Amino acid sequence: MSADFDVVDLIRAKRDGCCLPAEAVAWLIDAYTHGRVADEQMSAYLMAVVWRGMSSSELDRWTAAMIDSGERLDLAGVGRPTVDKHSTGGVGDKVSLVLVPLVAACGVAVPQLSGRGLGHTGGTLDKMESIPGWRADLPVERMRRQLAEIGAVICAAGAGLAPADRKLYALRDVTGTVESIPLIASSIMSKKIAEGTSALVLDVKVGSGAFMNSLDDARELARTMVGLGTAAGVRTEAVLTGMDHPLGRTAGNALEVAEAVDTLRGGGPKDLVEITVALARVMIELAGPGRGVGTGGAPAARDPAVVLAAGDAYPVWRAMVAAQGGDPDAVLPLATHIETVPAPASGYLANLDARAVGIAAWRLGAGRARKEDSVSATAGVRWRAGIGDRVTAGEPLLELHTDDPNTLGRALAALAGAVTVTPQPPPPTPLVGDHIRA
């Protein structure tokens, strides 16, 4: 770093609504990553960003500096197009587990570098780790080979990838500075750009269980991320999907793996299938000419809806799990205690609040409060009816799974008021919304 800055001046400038010059932004990220700016100083700066935002040039520079803080993977040698997907985080969101083998089964390689969950939204790696023997950590060379041979990888992002984000995200998590569009966009996109994928589809969740509760904020986040990806040469598109209700019928690590496997074998809940197929179509389209479903010219890839329903992505799942040490035939762990909660009335299930279900699953042990915490493979929530289904008063509606019965009280408290049953079916609401392109 050539220039040197006074961090207190930068905090004051941001506090007063000024935009930092490119050099100052690069210095700040580098100095924080290397311990020359203290956590409390960066916390103050981040809180100022929450209030004041960033200009688009500041955001470009901030994101570039986060990418430059570590290594950039090169996936050019994989020999097929690569497309990744990233979700902004939701409850019961096991889409990646189905989508990665599905898109690979359609001929496009998916390098999915995932994270562990924090708070009420689950993490893909935590889910996968409930499969006996499965390992998240893969050396880059192994990851490249698996991508070339099987076309599907879900693994942990190595410590060398965007280390600035690792440090910043942990700080944001404990300082109330997660909910900021420029900070979320730069955090996600720095990791995805550094990972080396040639294209990226963003699943931007909107609703009570998502970081973005309003449609306007979700659209702005999506446009911001699409802009950052496109500027960095990654073909990036975003799809807005609903997260007022949890996805599928389960939230919790092994419970979600079982549901994903059921879906890969041609079954699975309707909402999970709908979102997965919608995202798969966009990914295949983005992979390049001739890969798109039904596009002219070169032969089109098979429609992912057909591939999924036929169970043709399941062998890819098995190969992907086995390649990372997992036993695809292993019996998944099951909780020792299952408590049921009855439907409060007879009628139609009109609401099941995603955030409440996420918090209940977390309190049962499925999530972590601090990044050092371990998670339970077996804990979680299963709901026996989907939105719009008929339910009967007194019949079991929710199942709470845990190995520690002491967690039940607080999980039940989180679910107070989470269920609404109405005499008439609720109006259908579209699950898949806007498609945002550059």
Ligand code: URA
């Ligand atoms: N996911 C991330 O990786 N970063 C954020 O800031 C929010 C969600």
